[in-house]
Amino acid sequence: MVPTLPYRIGYGEDAHRLEAGRPLILGGVPVPESPHGAVAHSDGDAVLHAVADALLSGLALGDIGQYFPDTAAEWHGLDSRVIVARALELVRERGYGPVNVALVVTLDRPKLGPLRADIARSVAALLTLPDTEVGVSFKTSEGLAPAHVQVRVTALLARTETAG
Ligand SMILES: Nc1ccn([C@@H]2O[C@H](COP(=O)(O)O)[C@@H](O)[C@H]2O)c(=O)n1
Numbered sequence: 001m002v003p004t005l006p007y008r009i010g011y012g013e014d015a016h017r018l019e020a021g022r023p024l025i026l027g028g029v030p031v032p033e034s035p036h037g038a039v040a041h042s043d044g045d046a047v048l049h050a051v052a053d054a055l056l057s058g059l060a061l062g063d064i065g066q067y068f069p070d071t072a073a074e075w076h077g078l079d080s081r082v083i084v085a086r087a088l089e090l091v092r093e094r095g096y097g098p099v100n101v102a103l104v105v106t107l108d109r110p111k112l113g114p115l116r117a118d119i120a121r122s123v124a125a126l127l128t129l130p131d132t133e134v135g136v137s138f139k140t141s142e143g144l145a146p147a148h149v150q151v152r153v154t155a156l157l158a159r160t161e162t163a164g
């Protein structure tokens, strides 16, 4: 059935193990002087993976692993901005667009506060939204998961075309 509701809510999550000597990229922003980075098939950007999954889930379009399988050599080292662009395209093809997103990154180290505006700006640009429509929160795991990054994202989608 083709979705026709004026608004749809999406939710996405992602987690990656962290290892020393790897770059950490969050929301398309390289985190300077991070003691560790994500172990992943792609560039390991857990923020963008969760954003893309939130977009897809709002229209019941599955998850990014279906479009970018981690078993495919062609996606090795993939820039995760490509994943968000594809998810956005799929949403727009169905007559919807994002209104706002709220994301929470759980990470013990390093402190991300100084990057909050950069991450909001980067994610907003990928979604063609004003920076003010991307809420960015950080939490530690209180030492429960020091070698782990976890991201949770909600997204509101609105219908941009009236059903014909
Ligand atoms: N990687 C992180 C994690 C947290 N913060 C900020 O620290 C404050 C306290 O976080 P708790 O999890 O202990 O409640 C909070 O203001 C976070 O924004 C951070 O900057 N980087």
Ligand SMILES: C[C@@]1(CO)OP(=O)(O)OP(=O)(O)OC[C@H]1O
Binding pocket: 014, 015, 039, 040, 041, 042, 043, 044, 045, 049, 064, 065, 066, 068, 069, 070, 071, 075, 076, 077, 078
């Ligand atoms: C992005 C993809 C594909 O490169 O791989 P990873 O970087 O491992 O990321 P994950 O969020 O575990 O799953 C989606 C994948 O298919």
